[in-house]
Amino acid sequence: MQIPVEARGVTVSAGFKTLVSSVSFRAHPGEVLAILGPSGAGKSTLFRALNGSDAPGAGQVLYGPDELYTSFDRYRMQIGYVPQDDILHDALTPFEVLYFTGRLRLPDAPEERVRALADEVLAQVELSERRDVRVRRLSGGQRKRVNLGVELMTSPSVLFLDEPTSGLDPALEEKMMELFRKLARQGRTVFVTTHVTENLDMVDRVLLLCAGRLTFVGKPKAALGFFGVEHFSDIYAKLTGMGADHWARQFSASGPRDDGPVAVPPPQPRAAPAAARAANAAPGRPKTADELLAELEAEIEREKRR
Ligand SMILES: Nc1ncnc2c1ncn2[C@@H]1O[C@H](COP(=O)(O)OP(=O)(O)OP(=O)(O)O)[C@@H](O)[C@H]1O
Ligand SMILES: [Mg+2]
Structure with a gap:
């Protein structure tokens, strides 16, 4: 299933405070x-409004043609959400967490396939070496990746990853960004919040929030032009310097939105036959657990031959 997501005037308040203020954009x-956006800008709050956790006080969230909160049952299985805070049972090992998730969420899959899938997903999130270590002994970045693995077990169509790369070293962060891009190219709509600005040229669009206001959405390079800076890290100083209202006004006055679908290159042809079969099975839609497993198996084989 491919699901475009649209926010229309999404507004979230707590008491008299507006946490997210009339945010509109489309994602594909x-x-x-x-x-x-800066800490406290409303990123996690916006995420929860977009993914069905908390209905916004005003505005709409559309999944395809449907309003999410009135059609939630249709979409709940298609949504993967890795929250900013840890939600793992810390007495289990990463393998056990993924295995039990698989048994619960894929009740028709044979046990040995769930085991194999758990191991393949562990490899995908670079955790094979920590497979049997209790979660309480993992680092923050490793726990984050177990949480991501939990969501990947069911191959959701829309993924929300809240600070998925916090606590990762730069090399691993880049690898994870690659993984997010790959998951998107398989037909998913992928949302990521981040503070890290190094690898933003690897994402298709950036959305900047400041004090709950939308101050920019568009291609990463266009954001540099809009704020008149050379590096993404300089945007933060600009945002806080002139204030959210200034940039939100500038952005709404800046002409038509660039938030239509980005031309996405076709998936890379794969060398291994199993992976090729999986990639050709149905172009563009998220893979089934079987296809994902076939593809991951081929990848592991390739790794072994290297
Ligand atoms: N339930 C709540 N009631 C009142 N205020 C809240 C609530 N949840 C969040 N806030 C406030 O809303 C603002 C936005 O919080 P949010 O967690 O969305 O920010 P964020 O952009 O994700 O920040 P960070 O980068 O630190 O994760 C903050 O000022 C926070 O204190
Ligand atoms: Mg947050």
């Missing part, structure tokens, strides 16, 4: 959209 299958 095949793309990674990074949500950026």
Whole structure:
């Protein structure tokens, strides 16, 4: 299933405080959209409004043609959400966490396939070496990746990853961004919040929030032009310097939105036959657990031959 997501005037308040103020944009299958902004800007709050956790006080969230909160049952299985805070049972090992998730969420899959899938997903999130270590002994970045693995077990069409790369070293962060892009290119709509600005050229769109206001959405390079800076890291100083209202006004006055679908390159042809079969099974839609497993198996084989 491919699911475009649209926010229309999404507004979230707590008491008298407006946490997210009339945010509108579109996100598309095949793309990674990074949500950026200072701490407290409202990124996690916006995520929860977009993914069915908390209905916004005003505005709409559309999944395809449907309003999410009135059609939630249709979409709940298609949504993967890795929250910012840890939600793992810390007495289990990463393998056990993924295995039990698989048994619960894929009740028709044979046990040995769930075991194999758990191991393949562990490899995908670079945790094979920590397979049997209790979660309480893992680092923050490793726990984050177990949480991501939990969501990957069911291959959701829309993925929300809240600070998925916090606590990762730069090399691993880049690898994870690659993984997010790959997951998107398989037909998913992928949302990522991040504070890290190094690898933003790897995402398709960036959305900047400041004090709950939308101050930019568009291609990463266009964001540099809009704020008149050379590096993404300089945007933060600009945002806080002139204030959210200034940039939100500038952005709404800046002409038509660039939030239509980005031309996404076709998936890379794969060398291994199993992977090729999986990739050709149905172009563009998220893979089934079987296809994902076939593809991951081929990848592991390739790794072994290297
Ligand atoms: N339930 C709540 N009631 C009142 N205020 C809240 C609530 N949840 C969040 N806030 C406030 O809303 C603002 C936005 O919080 P949010 O967690 O969305 O920010 P964020 O952009 O994700 O920040 P960070 O980068 O630190 O994760 C903050 O000022 C926070 O204190
Ligand atoms: Mg947050």
